[in-house]
Amino acid sequence: MWNLHRLLLVSLYLGGLGVVAAFAVQGFDYYTTPLIERPRHELYWSFKPGGTHGLRFGIAGAAMMTLMLGYTLRKRWRPLRRLGPVRMWLDYHIFLGICGPLFILLHSSFKVGGLVSLSFWSMAAVALSGVLGRYLYRQIPRSRAGDELSLAEVEAQDGELSRQLVQSFGLPPEAVVELETAAESGLDPDRPLLWLLFTNQIDAFRMRRRLRYFSRSHAEVEPRLRRRFELAVARKARLRRRLLMWSRLRQIFHYWHVLHKPFAIIMYLFMVVHIGVAWMTGYV
Amino acid sequence: MRALLLATVMLGVIGLAADRLSAQLSPGELSSAHAALDSSRACLECHEKGKGVTAQRCLSCHGVLGERIAAGAGLHARSDYQRCETCHIEHHGREFELIWWGKGTESPPEGWQMERPPDGGQSIYFDHDDTGYSLLGAHRVACRDCHRASHIEEPEKLIAAGKDLDRTFLGLATECATCHQDPHRGQMATRGCAECHGQDAWQPAAGFDHDQTAFALDGRHASTECTGCHVTETDEAGDWIRYAGTPTACADCHDDPHRGRLGRDCAACHATADWRRVDRGRFDHDLTRFPLRGRHRPLDCASCHAAGSFRIAGHERCATCHADEHSGQLRAACSECHDVDGFVPSGFDLDDHAATDFPLEAAHRTVPCADCHARVPTSDLVARGVAVAMDSAPATTRVFRLDAAGCVDCHLDPHAGTADAFLGEAGCETCHDGASWRVAERTATGEIRFDHGATGFDLEGAHRTVVCVECHELSSAPVTGDVMLSFQGASTTCWGCHQDPHLGQVARPEGPVSCRDCHSPEGWTPSLFDHGRDSVFPLEGAHARAACEACHPTETVEGRDVVLYKPLPTACSGCHRAPEETGTASGGVAR
Numbered sequence: 001m002w003n004l005h006r007l008l009l010v011s012l013y014l015g016g017l018g019v020v021a022a023f024a025v026q027g028f029d030y031y032t033t034p035l036i037e038r039p040r041h042e043l044y045w046s047f048k049p050g051g052t053h054g055l056r057f058g059i060a061g062a063a064m065m066t067l068m069l070g071y072t073l074r075k076r077w078r079p080l081r082r083l084g085p086v087r088m089w090l091d092y093h094i095f096l097g098i099c100g101p102l103f104i105l106l107h108s109s110f111k112v113g114g115l116v117s118l119s120f121w122s123m124a125a126v127a128l129s130g131v132l133g134r135y136l137y138r139q140i141p142r143s144r145a146g147d148e149l150s151l152a153e154v155e156a157q158d159g160e161l162s163r164q165l166v167q168s169f170g171l172p173p174e175a176v177v178e179l180e181t182a183a184e185s186g187l188d189p190d191r192p193l194l195w196l197l198f199t200n201q202i203d204a205f206r207m208r209r210r211l212r213y214f215s216r217s218h219a220e221v222e223p224r225l226r227r228r229f230e231l232a233v234a235r236k237a238r239l240r241r242r243l244l245m246w247s248r249l250r251q252i253f254h255y256w257h258v259l260h261k262p263f264a265i266i267m268y269l270f271m272v273v274h275i276g277v278a279w280m281t282g283y284v
Numbered sequence: 285m286r287a288l289l290l291a292t293v294m295l296g297v298i299g300l301a302a303d304r305l306s307a308q309l310s311p312g313e314l315s316s317a318h319a320a321l322d323s324s325r326a327c328l329e330c331h332e333k334g335k336g337v338t339a340q341r342c343l344s345c346h347g348v349l350g351e352r353i354a355a356g357a358g359l360h361a362r363s364d365y366q367r368c369e370t371c372h373i374e375h376h377g378r379e380f381e382l383i384w385w386g387k388g389t390e391s392p393p394e395g396w397q398m399e400r401p402p403d404g405g406q407s408i409y410f411d412h413d414d415t416g417y418s419l420l421g422a423h424r425v426a427c428r429d430c431h432r433a434s435h436i437e438e439p440e441k442l443i444a445a446g447k448d449l450d451r452t453f454l455g456l457a458t459e460c461a462t463c464h465q466d467p468h469r470g471q472m473a474t475r476g477c478a479e480c481h482g483q484d485a486w487q488p489a490a491g492f493d494h495d496q497t498a499f500a501l502d503g504r505h506a507s508t509e510c511t512g513c514h515v516t517e518t519d520e521a522g523d524w525i526r527y528a529g530t531p532t533a534c535a536d537c538h539d540d541p542h543r544g545r546l547g548r549d550c551a552a553c554h555a556t557a558d559w560r561r562v563d564r565g566r567f568d569h570d571l572t573r574f575p576l577r578g579r580h581r582p583l584d585c586a587s588c589h590a591a592g593s594f595r596i597a598g599h600e601r602c603a604t605c606h607a608d609e610h611s612g613q614l615r616a617a618c619s620e621c622h623d624v625d626g627f628v629p630s631g632f633d634l635d636d637h638a639a640t641d642f643p644l645e646a647a648h649r650t651v652p653c654a655d656c657h658a659r660v661p662t663s664d665l666v667a668r669g670v671a672v673a674m675d676s677a678p679a680t681t682r683v684f685r686l687d688a689a690g691c692v693d694c695h696l697d698p699h700a701g702t703a704d705a706f707l708g709e710a711g712c713e714t715c716h717d718g719a720s721w722r723v724a725e726r727t728a729t730g731e732i733r734f735d736h737g738a739t740g741f742d743l744e745g746a747h748r749t750v751v752c753v754e755c756h757e758l759s760s761a762p763v764t765g766d767v768m769l770s771f772q773g774a775s776t777t778c779w780g781c782h783q784d785p786h787l788g789q790v791a792r793p794e795g796p797v798s799c800r801d802c803h804s805p806e807g808w809t810p811s812l813f814d815h816g817r818d819s820v821f822p823l824e825g826a827h828a829r830a831a832c833e834a835c836h837p838t839e840t841v842e843g844r845d846v847v848l849y850k851p852l853p854t855a856c857s858g859c860h861r862a863p864e865e866t867g868t869a870s871g872g873v874a875r
Contacts, residue, residue: 035377036376036377038376039376039380039384040384280334281328281337282338
């Protein structure tokens with residue numbers, strides 16, 4: 001199922017982004033024409049928001065944005081649980097959250113300033129906050145189904161990994177402590193949110209080098225187990241960092257909705273109004 | 285708590301943009317022309333629910349345009365111009381021009397087009413032809429050259445409709461006078477401007493054909509400037525040319541050089557190609573003060589009217605045109621001798637000549653004038669004291685004013701003066717009259733009137749009837765070869781003129797025998813000879829009866845027949861023969 005899901009997701013990304021890219025290339029000259037001159041452009045009647053292509057972009061974008069709500073519905077409506085795990089829905093939600101705004105961007109013919117900026121930038125805020133949310137989502141340890149783990153569950157996983165390193169790979173307990181120290185090195189959960197996320201990402205690269213050094217310095221691990229050992233070391237280190245930031249990330253992630261949802265609501269509100277006005281003024 | 289925060293954020297965002305919320309419904313600012321409608325509550329002023337922008341909504345404001353559409357007039361009445369919004373694109377800001385002129389200007393370059401949206405897959409461009417008025421030639425100018433407030437026919441109507449007269453394209457009629465002042469001041473009111481004028485330029489009026497007017501142009505009229513006939517007048521608007529009512533009679537424009545004598549129908553003689561070229565077949569010169577007669581009739585006009593002037597002062601005088609052939613010798617009017625049928629022959633006849641100092645008589649009446657009136661260099665006349673205008677006189681002139689009228693003034697004296705001593709006061713006419721020079725005038729008896737006796741040789745007998753040249757020798761003048769008859773040296777003896785028929789038989793030893801012994805001037809015969817007295821052989825008996833020839837035979841000497849007189853025998857036997865010699869009883873005359 002997961003393979004089929006990945007194949008479908010890749011296909012959707014390729015198809016969706018490909019269509020966007022194709023039309024962006026086709027309409028490049030129009031899109032790069034100053035706004036006041038666009039009505040005189042030969043592609044105006046195709047690529048203007050209400051044009052033959054532009055209107056379709058809007059419909060496609062609006063449809064995608066609407067379908068995104070399926071994820072929200074999946075999380076809140078139990079009968080939908082039969083239709084796959086939340087994580088899979090999130091993948092489609094993210095896909096729609098990427099392609100939908102891009103189609104809307106084409107629909108707007110990149111006219112993102114001016115009077116209609118509020119609706120557009122609401123959508124942009126939703127999309128960008130979605131990217132941030134996706135990042136935060138990944139930083140919070142989850143079950144395979146995508147369900148958020150509790151702190152006790154995380155700590156239990158951490159204990160289990162320490163035990164594996166000692167028992168399965170013959171690593172001395174002090175080496176496990178050394179690994180935990182190296183993994184948490186440079187990470188201060190009390191930093192400002194954006195700085196924390198930035199330094200965490202930077203430290204992740206540094207930590208990867210330290211873990212490589214750590215793995216090589218323990219030659220007692222049998223060669224046949226080395227690959228599994230390295231994965232276990234990396235997983236242990238990542239878990240330790242997330243465990244260290246768990247409370248902060250969880251708190252931030254929960255408040256992230258405060259950022260994501262209002263803009264989403266505003267976006268949908270304006271989308272509905274926009275569609276309503278378009279219908280009322282005779283464009284659809 | 286989280287829901288409260290969420291609501292706060294959302295309301296905050298909306299609150300921050302509250303003043304622009306209504307604008308979120310509009311895709312963009314309206315143009316300045318529609319700025320009054322730029323409100324979220326005014327969408328349906330232009331948009332119709334479910335139909336978009338409709339012409340009805342537009343025309344609810346643009347009533348003037350609606351009236352034109354209803355009337356089927358102008359661009360917007362066309363079926364492919366019914367969708368307002370396809371040309372007049374909105375929501376692109378205050379500065380956006382609702383009317384697109386290709387390059388965004390109202391003064392587009394040559395070949396401009398206004399782009400319109402694809403419609404049925406085919407591009408449509410604005411073409412001024414679609415308005416019902418094609419822009420041709422010089423009309424391809426900037427829009428505002430025509431579409432300006434001053435050209436609008438009923439501006440108050442547009443003003444009432446809220447139109448800006450400096451921006452609207454409505455209100456212009458297609459008549460020329462809408463934009464152009466009528467330079468003809470209504471003279472051509474019954475004709476459209478386009479009947480004469482093209483759109484490339486006002487002039488030349490290519491469509492105007494003067495031949496279609498009441499006065500077709502031909503000849504020199506065709507190349508004459510309009511203003512040559514049509515007067516320029518001036519009013520408060522400037523100069524204009526009067527065409528209507530232009531008179532068509534020749535005399536209305538041209539001065540009549542004939543001062544009305546030939547009537548008003550100039551075309552009867554003159555063609556428009558050239559005033560000087562007169563149709564002689566139609567021109568009646570007899571209507572002038574100088575009717576053409578005789579040799580004047582076939583002349584080219586230029587022969588008399590060389591300077592192109594048809595007014596010839598002094599035309600009644602021949603000398604006005606003709607040089608005086610006589611170089612002023614004659615005072616009489618030319619017409620007294622000549623007429624128009626030719627300078628020669630002259631009408632000056634013998635009767636006229638009789639009135640001169642030299643009446644022509646006899647042979648003079650038949651002599652050609654030129655024999656007496658010789659042609660001499662005109663300068664010779666001046667030498668003779670004749671007042672001659674040399675600049676107009678011919679090079680040679682016949683002399684008519686002769687200094688004297690004596691015969692020898694004309695005739696050569698054939699007698700070379702040998703008769704002068706015997707001529708009386710009558711001169712040559714002593715012997716000659718005018719009938720013939722060759723025959724000296726004789727008296728009623730046939731005698732010459734000249735007293736020949738004065739010469740020492742009186743004419744007697746037959747000498748009176750003998751013509752002079754029988755006695756006087758004719759000769760030729762040394763140079764001229766004229767016949768000369770000299771009287772000098774003529775012999776006074778008989779044999780000076782007559783031949784001796786006797787070949788000297790009667791000559792005497794002491795000298796020649798005078799012919800008068802036997803003959804008289806009255807005639808050769810009868811002879812005065814007496815055979816008994818004057819010869820040695822008087823005739824007696826039968827001798828007196830015998831014929832002269834019996835004794836004087838005729839013999840031929842040196843080719844001439846001569847009667848033999850001497851010597852003849854005087855004895856009988858000199859003439860007679862014995863009978864036995866003759867065989868007769870009486871004998872006979874010897875031969």
